Amino acid sequence: MSDFPKILLDNVGVENSHTLQVYRSRGGYKSAEKTLKTMKPEEVVGVVKDSGLRGRGGAGFPTGVKWGFVPQNSGKPVYLLVNADESEPGTFKDRDILDHDPHKMIEGIIIASYAVNCHDAFIYIRGEYGWIVKRVQKAVDEAYEAGLLGKDILGTGFDLEVIVHQGAGAYICGEETGLINSLEGKKGQPRIKPPFPAVVGFLDSPTVVNNVETIASLPWILEHGADAYRGIGTEKSPGTKLFSLSGPVKRPGVYELPLGTPLRELIFGEEYGQGMLPGIELKACIPGGSSVPVLTAEETMAAKLDYESLAEMGTMLGSGGCIVIGDDASMPEVLKVLLQFYHHESCGQCTPCREGTGWLDTILERMLAGKGRPGDLDLIERVCQNMAGLTICVLSDAAVMPTRSFIAKFRDEFAALLPKDEEPEEFVPIARSAEDRS
Amino acid sequence: MKQDTELPKDPEQGKVESPAEEPSAEPSFAFSPEREAKFQEIVRRYPTSFSAIMPTLWLCQAEWGWLKPGIPEWVAERLEVPVRRVYELISFYTMFYTENPGKYNLQVCRNISCHLMGAQNIIDHIKKKLGIEVGQTSADGMWRLEEVECLGACGYGPVMQVGDRYYEHLTIEKVDALIEEWSKSE
Numbered sequence: 001m002s003d004f005p006k007i008l009l010d011n012v013g014v015e016n017s018h019t020l021q022v023y024r025s026r027g028g029y030k031s032a033e034k035t036l037k038t039m040k041p042e043e044v045v046g047v048v049k050d051s052g053l054r055g056r057g058g059a060g061f062p063t064g065v066k067w068g069f070v071p072q073n074s075g076k077p078v079y080l081l082v083n084a085d086e087s088e089p090g091t092f093k094d095r096d097i098l099d100h101d102p103h104k105m106i107e108g109i110i111i112a113s114y115a116v117n118c119h120d121a122f123i124y125i126r127g128e129y130g131w132i133v134k135r136v137q138k139a140v141d142e143a144y145e146a147g148l149l150g151k152d153i154l155g156t157g158f159d160l161e162v163i164v165h166q167g168a169g170a171y172i173c174g175e176e177t178g179l180i181n182s183l184e185g186k187k188g189q190p191r192i193k194p195p196f197p198a199v200v201g202f203l204d205s206p207t208v209v210n211n212v213e214t215i216a217s218l219p220w221i222l223e224h225g226a227d228a229y230r231g232i233g234t235e236k237s238p239g240t241k242l243f244s245l246s247g248p249v250k251r252p253g254v255y256e257l258p259l260g261t262p263l264r265e266l267i268f269g270e271e272y273g274q275g276m277l278p279g280i281e282l283k284a285c286i287p288g289g290s291s292v293p294v295l296t297a298e299e300t301m302a303a304k305l306d307y308e309s310l311a312e313m314g315t316m317l318g319s320g321g322c323i324v325i326g327d328d329a330s331m332p333e334v335l336k337v338l339l340q341f342y343h344h345e346s347c348g349q350c351t352p353c354r355e356g357t358g359w360l361d362t363i364l365e366r367m368l369a370g371k372g373r374p375g376d377l378d379l380i381e382r383v384c385q386n387m388a389g390l391t392i393c394v395l396s397d398a399a400v401m402p403t404r405s406f407i408a409k410f411r412d413e414f415a416a417l418l419p420k421d422e423e424p425e426e427f428v429p430i431a432r433s434a435e436d437r438s
Numbered sequence: 439m440k441q442d443t444e445l446p447k448d449p450e451q452g453k454v455e456s457p458a459e460e461p462s463a464e465p466s467f468a469f470s471p472e473r474e475a476k477f478q479e480i481v482r483r484y485p486t487s488f489s490a491i492m493p494t495l496w497l498c499q500a501e502w503g504w505l506k507p508g509i510p511e512w513v514a515e516r517l518e519v520p521v522r523r524v525y526e527l528i529s530f531y532t533m534f535y536t537e538n539p540g541k542y543n544l545q546v547c548r549n550i551s552c553h554l555m556g557a558q559n560i561i562d563h564i565k566k567k568l569g570i571e572v573g574q575t576s577a578d579g580m581w582r583l584e585e586v587e588c589l590g591a592c593g594y595g596p597v598m599q600v601g602d603r604y605y606e607h608l609t610i611e612k613v614d615a616l617i618e619e620w621s622k623s624e
């Protein structure tokens with residue numbers, strides 16, 4: 001698997017890779033310069049469409065197509081919002097780019113902004129990444145000083161302002177319309193779509209929201225062309241992707257792999273995870289961040305890391321957050337950890353999600369406390385039916401997908417928690433504070 | 439960003455809205471000169487005053503450590519926004535503090551990857567060692583323990599955040615050493 005060009009992590013590991021000087025010494029900003037000086041914006045959109053690049057935040061929507069929805073001449077400014085609110089459990093990939101190669105993202109921002117005729121971009125970074133906010137701000141300052149941002153970039157007449165914005169601890173702000181509301185100075189509650197942000201987004205203006213990794217792929221694509229990018233990965237999932245590997249493996253971390261690579265290579269490959277920690281066997285794996293359906297060990301060994309292959313197995317590539325679960329873990333306990341998370345992070349505006357995540361959390365809590373009732377697994381399924389697909393955003397679905405798949409694939413572990421007799425003790429759930437619901 | 443003339447105005451501007459509440463009789467606040475300059479930059483660059491609330495609250499926390507009583511009202515006055523819009527953000531986002539979070543706020547990730555690597559042992563150990571429960575601050579204001587959701591350090595767990603820093607690959611020994619070091623720094 002070493003015969004592919006590194007597109008995203010090529011500078012990571014190089015000393016002072018986060019500085020402008022090092023980035024430029026490795027060919028940085030040449031792609032943006034070539035793009036601005038020799039291409040028309042619509043040509044840039046064309047190349048990105050042809051490259052087949054898909055959004056790396058989780059949904060996998062084709063980036064060039066998304067850009068194509070932005071109306072030109074709407075009389076309003078166009079905004080680019082870079083989604084660096086990385087908070088999907090199991091995902092820590094954007095952090096590598098932000099921390100070690102922020103100029104690659106800034107170069108991508110210049111290219112994307114030029115393509116969609118945007119002159120005002122924001123980088124929305126999750127609040128917890130405080131030191132990264134400082135590092136990215138420093139890189140942005142360097143770029144301004146070097147004439148790579150601001151007025152008349154590289155003498156081309158193109159203007160671009162970039163603001164680094166720090167979030168403040170809300171998972172839901174990673175949802176693109178939640179992010180937009182947050183940036184408008186509101187609670188990060190998602191909006192009903194349509195209208196889509198490309199038409200009515202930030203301050204009611206056309207807005208493109210792209211993930212850090214998506215943006216960071218652009219300099220390579222514009223430098224080498226769509227065909228070169230399509231030469232990597234699979235036909236429908238071209239290019240490379242970052243995978244965050246966590247759980248009881250020997251070498252967890254962030255790895256760049258061509259799409260279509262077998263999942264077992266990521267977990268067991270010598271250059272990657274190097275297999276499970278001693279004494280622990282593979283039991284399950286969540287391949288795309290905590291919100292996607294879990295795979296059994298057998299499925300894990302057969303899976304391939306691309307959008308289509310994983311969809312065929314009933315799960316998703318998502319953010320590429322690959323969480324390995326060992327045979328020392330209890331699946332009901334792991335699911336409880338996730339349900340408490342979704343319960344806490346539900347923004348509260350849709351009843352099925354606000355109440356549903358709470359009930360799933362509560363039912364599992366009582367099961368784990370030895371106070372489950374016969375029929376609780378059916379009750380969980382009924383709650384799921386009232387949550388999936390019935391809300392403004394997909395947080396509700398994100399709680400349902402692990403719930404259903406954990407129970408379907410590891411039902412014995414859940415059933416073992418239920419009593420055989422018909423008269424369970426009364427269960428009083430732990431009171432949750434109002435703050436807990438935010 | 440580029441400014442007032444070209445960018446859209448606040449969507450709610452012009453609506454009937456009581457301006458910032460009566461200025462409180464509480465002590466007034468002032469940023470250090472450096473942060474005041476930063477505040478002016480925020481006001482100048484953000485397209486609306488509502489957008490500027492969040493970065494201004496961060497600036498307040500950098501200045502005073504937490505959002506002491508009176509600060510939300512002061513922020514509302516300075517940005518000329520209704521004070522409810524400031525409280526709306528403070529109550530929604532978990533990283534804005536209206537109570538003193540203690541000198542060392544140990545925020546231990548409890549989410550899936552850290553859980554798989556033994557985060558619960560770390561949390562239990564800190565509880566016992568410092569004699570505080572999750573969500574409590576010690577009587578002397580020195581320590582606070584919080585369970586937090588995924589910090590985005592999943593491959594390096596268990597992990598905790600203290601201030602602006604992450605402490606990764608935690609073990610009980612590591613936690614003991616850190617707590618000892620911080621105890622001395624008092």
